[in-house]
Each structure stands twice: as structure tokens, then as C-alpha cells.
Amino acid sequence: MNKNKKLTRLADDMLRKVDQADALKKLGEENPEQASRIENILAAFTPLGDIEKTQDNIEKFKTVLSLIRENIKNSRGYNNFSESEYKLDKNKVFNIKHKAMSTTSFTKEDMKAVNKIYKKHLNIQGILSGK
Numbered sequence: 001m002n003k004n005k006k007l008t009r010l011a012d013d014m015l016r017k018v019d020q021a022d023a024l025k026k027l028g029e030e031n032p033e034q035a036s037r038i039e040n041i042l043a044a045f046t047p048l049g050d051i052e053k054t055q056d057n058i059e060k061f062k063t064v065l066s067l068i069r070e071n072i073k074n075s076r077g078y079n080n081f082s083e084s085e086y087k088l089d090k091n092k093v094f095n096i097k098h099k100a101m102s103t104t105s106f107t108k109e110d111m112k113a114v115n116k117i118y119k120k121h122l123n124i125q126g127i128l129s130g131k
Helices: 003-030 032-044 046-075 083-103 108-130
Strands: none
Touching: 046 083, 046 108, 083 108
16 A cells, blocks of 8 residues: 555544544533443444454565565575574564464564564665675
């Protein structure tokens, strides 16, 4: 997805959520009984947002895995680059990706680990492409 389109979509989603929150607050002040019914209905749809967020992160995981595969391929034949270490990184990201796919959730520690691996492999890619 184009970065500009994605940023526009995210901004529109944020504005829509702010408008919904304002409308619920106003409704809650005017009619508390009806507001509680609407909150129950909205709570039933909350997991849908989690699924969309998980799908976005799965795409990020795929990007990281692609980068790692490319680094494994490009590092063959060089003694200073540990292909086995890169395979361990790939397995770790792969496991986190499948955990997110199966449970539609992941922890901040998982995301930190994936981001750390991503930054590491971006640096490695820069070194390998400079040769």
C-alpha cells in the first residue's frame, strides 16, 4: 500500500474515532440508558479492529522475513557474515508472525524483538550491497 494512502487512511480512522467518542459522550449525557446499550454493541465489534491491526503487522513481518532471506542469500560465501545467525533471526520472526496469525494478538516484547531484528538486517543489507 502506498505510504500516503496508508497515512491518509490512518488519519481518517483517527478522526472517525474521535467523532464517535464525542457522539457517545454527548449521548451519554443526554440519555445514559441508551448510551450503555450502544457501548455494549460497540464492545462486540472491538475484536475487528484488533484483526485489522494484526493483518497490518503480519505484512510488516513478511517484509522483515523477505529482508532476512535476501541477506541470507547475499551473505553466502563471506566468512564475516553468519548465515546460521540470520536463519535463527528468520525463525524467530516467523514464529512471532504465526503466533500473531493464530491468536490475533502479540506482545510489545514481540514487536520490539522484530524491530530490533529488522534494524539489524537493514544495516547488514547496507553493508552487503556496498560490496
